[in-house]
Amino acid sequence: MEAFYQFFNDNIFLIYLLIFTIILGFEVISKVPTVLHTPLMSGSNAISGIVIIGAILLIRQAASDDYFSLSLGLIAIIFGMINVMGGFVVTDRMLEMFKKKKKKK
Amino acid sequence: MVYNFIINLGYLLGAIAFVWGLRLLSSPDTAKKGNTLAGIGMTLAILSALFTKEISGPNNYGWIVGGGIIGAIAGYFAAKKVKMTDMPQMVSVFNGLGGACAVLLAVVELFLIYNKGHAASNSILVILLSTILIGGITFTGSMLAYAKLQGLIKGNQFLLPKHNMINNIMLIALVALGVYLFTLGAGASQNLAIIFLIGSLIFGASFVIPIGGADMPVVISLLNSFSGISAAVAGLIYHNNIMLVGGILVGASGTILTVLMCNAMNRSLLNVLIGGFGGGASTAGKGGGSGDEVVKEVSINDAAIQLFYSDSVMIIPGYGLAVAQAQKVCKEVDDLLSANGVQVTYGIHPVAGRMPGHMNVLLAEADVPYDKLLDLDAANAALPSTDVVVIVGANDVVNPAAIDDPSSPIYGMPVLEVWKAKNTIVLKRSMSPGYAGIQNPLFFKNNNHMLFGDAKDTLTKLATELKEM
Structure with a gap:
């Protein structure tokens, strides 16, 4: 239990951030209309590609001859980038279709 | 000093852009702007990560740029060519890749702890093991959802007798193994960790197998939420706030959609996950009149x-x-x-x-x-x-x-x-x-x-x- 208290005290700022982000997330997204559920999902999906930051930091720290870390890191970058790029582009494509009708009316 | 300020400002603005972008996404008129804004936020975050001096190492920029270009081209063309009817498959694949990315990070870090004597604090071990579990489930779960949506796997193919019970036991065993690995600390056998990884991957696929077509919206929302959570947990590995913020936002949005979908079917999430709508329904619901009543056709x-x-x-x-x-x-x-x-x-x-x-x-x-x-x-x-x-x-x-x-x-x-x-x-x-x-x-x-x-x-x-x- 002592270890838990220690962890809590050491990371209190992180815990604040975590809780406020959860609340903020629910507040911001809870009002999305049904029409936009799919773009919301693919758009937020692209944001979850933020995990690519970890891959960048990983490769930057890896020793130049540590081919295990480098090759797995490379795959992670490729996957993360597909997630990011694909997610934003496909969302844009969808939203373009929603916008088009607006003008025609 | 100014350098670090700019880097941190980049992260901060990136995080704000995510929040604001998601906010704009909630109205049809501003949604496109919101998506662009979130994209700008992502660019800022990536730039900050590329140039931050908080970490030291040989940088290996060649590897990063090479992988980034390959991924960007692949992602771009996949997104441009996909048919709108195939959107659920596409989102599933993207979810899965995000999860796979998180798993790879945790695998490398864990390997460095076991073999290269990297420091292993209690918290980092919890974080790495959780990332492997959540990310692994997201990866194979999404891939299986993709295979189902694409028709590569039919309905109840691979469904074992008592499948849900097997799943539950597998999950309990995985968590127990994770706790055991944690108690062993840096001295754990690497083979055991590999079993943990493979187990997580198998469980991910296995938990999607019994879930039928009509429940797919729930599963995809849930996996979307998982992909966010795995990104957030992976962010803890690097003490990176924007990974935490971005991941949690996605986790929250996926959770809301999951709840909405469950409400729309008047079922609890647990019921969707272990209920086996498609499988168990065959015995019930024949009350509608099977055969003796006639339907009228129209030309x-x-x-x-x-x-x-x-x-x-x-x-x-x-x-x-x-x-x-x-x-x-x-x-x-x-x-x-x-x-x-x-x-x-x-x-x-x-x-x-x-x-x-x-x-x-x-x-x-x-x-x-x-x-x-x-x-x-x-x-x-x-x-x-x-x-x-x-x-x-x-x-x-x-x-x-x-x-x-x-x-x-x-x-x-x-x-x-x-x-x-x-x-x-x-x-x-x-x-x-x-x-x-x-x-x-x-x-x-x-x-x-x-x-x-x-x-x-x-x-x-x-x-x-x-x-x-």
């Missing part, structure tokens, strides 16, 4: 006349519309009717299709203005005064058994009450029950007519008839 010509001379028509699209790629010809029929003064609307059930909002995207692709799309409540309010309802490839979402048959597996699920309209026409390939395997008593009602055939084919013929009138 294309009669249907066209009926539509042409009505005042109001509501079209109810379902997954069948997506399968038949019939959204554009559907809009053509809509145009022909509207030109004749018929008021055409669309009734959209929240779980129609295979992902949240699936039908809205398809109809948007076909240029249907979104103010013609009625959600569940608005559609139900309008139905009693609607002359003809055309049901295109939807089944369970218009099943009256959900209201009046307590023995039906979908009893209690809010549905579109189409039988209250004056007439209904069901476009359907055959009499076979929908994905949920439930017979639909609507087909036997007095004011209902069936129009058998492929949805696209039938709608094309309807359009031809209407043009000649």
